[in-house]
Amino acid sequence: MSFSGFNDQSVEQVIQNDGFWPDLQLDTFQSQYRLPAEYEQGMVIAHVQMAIVRVNTQLIRWKALHQTQYSTMREVPADSLGAIKTTDINYQRAVFCLAKSLLLQQFATVDRRSAAANPEKEGEETASQFQEYADHAIADFLGRGRINVEAL
Numbered sequence: 001m002s003f004s005g006f007n008d009q010s011v012e013q014v015i016q017n018d019g020f021w022p023d024l025q026l027d028t029f030q031s032q033y034r035l036p037a038e039y040e041q042g043m044v045i046a047h048v049q050m051a052i053v054r055v056n057t058q059l060i061r062w063k064a065l066h067q068t069q070y071s072t073m074r075e076v077p078a079d080s081l082g083a084i085k086t087t088d089i090n091y092q093r094a095v096f097c098l099a100k101s102l103l104l105q106q107f108a109t110v111d112r113r114s115a116a117a118n119p120e121k122e123g124e125e126t127a128s129q130f131q132e133y134a135d136h137a138i139a140d141f142l143g144r145g146r147i148n149v150e151a152l
Contacts, residue, residue: 011041015048020063021056021073022088024048024095033100044103051099051134055091058138087141094137101130 013026029035029048056063066076078087104127139145 013045015045015052017052018056020067020071021052021059022091024052024092028092029096029099033096035100035103039103043106044099047102047106048095048099050102051095054098055094055134055138058094059091059141062142090137090141094134094141097130097137098134101127101134104130 011026011030015024015026017023026041026045026048030044035044063073066073070076073087073091074085076087078085080086081089
C-alpha cells in the first residue's frame with residue numbers, strides 16, 4: 001500500500017504491439033511514470049494502447065524504410081547504452097509520455113472528493129509537458145532536432 005492509502009496497482013502485464021515494434025510492460029510504465037493510484041488498470045491499458053497506435057503512426061515511414069531488411073525494430077542497428085539500444089529507450093519514452101499525457105487529461109473524470117483535487121495531476125500544463133516529452137523522444141528516435149519549422 002502506498003502513502004496515499006491506495007494499494008500498489010503495479011501489474012506485470014505485457015501490452016502487445018504489432019510484431020515490428022516492441023511489446024511494452026505495464027508495470028514499467030506504472031513504476032517509472034508514477035501514475036496516480038486512482039486510475040483503474042483497464043483505463044491505463046487502454047491509454048497505453050492509444051499511445052502505441054499514435055507513436056507507431058508517427059514512425060510509419062521509419063518502419064517502412066527498415067522493414068524491408070529487418071523484421072523487428074530491435075534488429076535495426078542503433079547506438080546503445082550498455083545492452084539497451086537507444087531506439088528502445090526513445091520508443092518506450094515516446095509511448096509512455098504520450099500515454100501519461102492522455103491519462104492526465106482524463107484525471108478530472110476520475111471519481112474523487114473535491115478536497116483531493118490536485119492541479120499537478122489534472123492540470124493542462126502537466127499533460128502538455130508530457131506531450132512535449134513524447135515529441136522529443138520521437139525526434140530523438142528519428143535523429144532529428146527538437147524544433148520543427150514549417151513554411152506558412
